[in-house]
Amino acid sequence: MPLPILTQLASALTLSITLIAAAHAESGSTSVPFTARYQQECGACHMAYPPGMLPNASWQRVMSALDKHYGVDASLDPTSTHEIGAWLKAHAGTYKRVNEEPPQDRITKSAWFLQKHRAGEVPPEVWKRASVASAANCVACHGKAAQGSFSERDIKIPK
Amino acid sequence: MSNFHTFSRLLILSSAVLSPMAHAVTAAEQLAAYSAQAAAPAQAVRGQQFFTTKHGKDWSCSTCHTVTPTAEGKHATTGKAIKPLAPAANPERFTDAANTEKWFRRNCKDVVGRECTAAEKADVLAWLLTQKG
Numbered sequence: 001m002p003l004p005i006l007t008q009l010a011s012a013l014t015l016s017i018t019l020i021a022a023a024h025a026e027s028g029s030t031s032v033p034f035t036a037r038y039q040q041e042c043g044a045c046h047m048a049y050p051p052g053m054l055p056n057a058s059w060q061r062v063m064s065a066l067d068k069h070y071g072v073d074a075s076l077d078p079t080s081t082h083e084i085g086a087w088l089k090a091h092a093g094t095y096k097r098v099n100e101e102p103p104q105d106r107i108t109k110s111a112w113f114l115q116k117h118r119a120g121e122v123p124p125e126v127w128k129r130a131s132v133a134s135a136a137n138c139v140a141c142h143g144k145a146a147q148g149s150f151s152e153r154d155i156k157i158p159k
Numbered sequence: 160m161s162n163f164h165t166f167s168r169l170l171i172l173s174s175a176v177l178s179p180m181a182h183a184v185t186a187a188e189q190l191a192a193y194s195a196q197a198a199a200p201a202q203a204v205r206g207q208q209f210f211t212t213k214h215g216k217d218w219s220c221s222t223c224h225t226v227t228p229t230a231e232g233k234h235a236t237t238g239k240a241i242k243p244l245a246p247a248a249n250p251e252r253f254t255d256a257a258n259t260e261k262w263f264r265r266n267c268k269d270v271v272g273r274e275c276t277a278a279e280k281a282d283v284l285a286w287l288l289t290q291k292g
Contacts, residue, residue, distance in 0.1 A: 046237040071236065073265040133238025140238065 031148025032091050038084055041076055047138050047146055049107060051087070052094035058105035059088040070104075108135040122157070131158035180260060186246050186253035190284045196277035206286030209279055214271040220283070222270075229290050247292035253284065 003011075030050040034043075042048045051059065063085040067075040076084070093099075097112035107113060117135070126132055131140060138145035141157050180192045194201050210220040210228075223241055224232040229248035232241035243249040253259055267275035275283075 045234050045241075046239050067268075073268045075265060076261075133233075134236060136236075137238040 030095055030150060032094070035083075035087050037080060038087055041080055041084060043146075045072070045074070046136050049138075050095065050148055051091035053098060053107050053110070054092060054105065055098055055101055056089050056092035058101045059092050060085060061105050063088065070106075126157055129158065180256045184254065184256065186284065186288060189253055189256055189259055190281060190288065192256070193277045193281035193284060197281050199278060199281075201278075201281035201285035203282065203286040203289050206279075206282030206284070210283055210286060216270060216272055218270050220266070220270055227290075228287055229292050243292070245287050245290035245292060247288075247290055249292075253287075 030052055032050065032052065034048055038051075039048050054062075062069070063081060066081065067073050069075075098110070100111065102110040102113075113135075127135060133140065138150075141155055142150050143156060144151070144154050180189065180196075190201060210224075211226050213219045218235060222235050224244045228244040231243055233239070234241060242251070244252055246252045263275055263280055267273065267279075
């Protein structure tokens with residue numbers, strides 16, 4: 001005997017909500033609001049990256065060597081360093097695919113990043129385009145990255 | 160008044176007196192402060208040369224900020240857009256002495272391999288102030 005119609009509707013609704021929530025969970029953890037200090041100090045030379053995308057150990061290593069920050073001096077005063085470090089610690093590693101400290105603590109060398117941007121998805125020559133410049137330049141293709149959204153439907157690879 | 164209290168007050172007062180940058184807010188004030196520290200007038204032409212030349216390393220200032228600082232620049236590594244450096248094109252520039260010092264400290268170390276002198280900062284700022292937006 002089939003389930004009563006109300007039960008069927010309730011099940012369908014529950015299932016839909018769960019699926020939608022799951023879909024948002026991934027982007028949700030990349031869209032924690034940035035403190036003004038983080039945006040200002042860590043968003044000048046590159047996009048301010050979502051703290052959830054690296055485990056805390058990686059962030060603390062980055063913060064402890066700001067004068068040798070991937071080839072440049074990004075050093076800050078002690079107060080700012082401490083404040084940003086604490087905020088990163090509070091929000092680190094929340095992106096669901098983050099589990100390992102990537103090589104050189106680079107988001108772009110994370111296993112999940114490499115998988116999502118593998119050659120079949122992003123032809124290698126794309127990275128050489130002047131409009132892209134660098135794998136660290138999320139906004140080149142992810143127009144809403146600065147708002148924490150990396151939704152596939154918003155991706156547009158520039159020429 | 161305790162000795163410590165007196166000492167710390169003297170320290171704070173003396174650092175305010177000895178640091179012309181402490182009270183500099185506008186670009187003009189910051190330029191005056193750097194010129195005072197350099198004990199010489201700034202030279203905009205020299206500033207342009209300093210800005211657009213490499214100093215023994217891979218980058219010049221213009222590598223990221225372009226040779227026309229009224230234009231938008233681009234970070235040489237990350238590709239991120241950099242708003243214009245010339246105050247005439249971007250009123251947010253050189254409005255905070257501590258911020259100015261921070262960027263000079265870091266960028267000079269990257270470009271020149273050392274901190275810039277007060278004279279070099281004065282020259283660069285003088286040149287930037289001649290650029291019309």
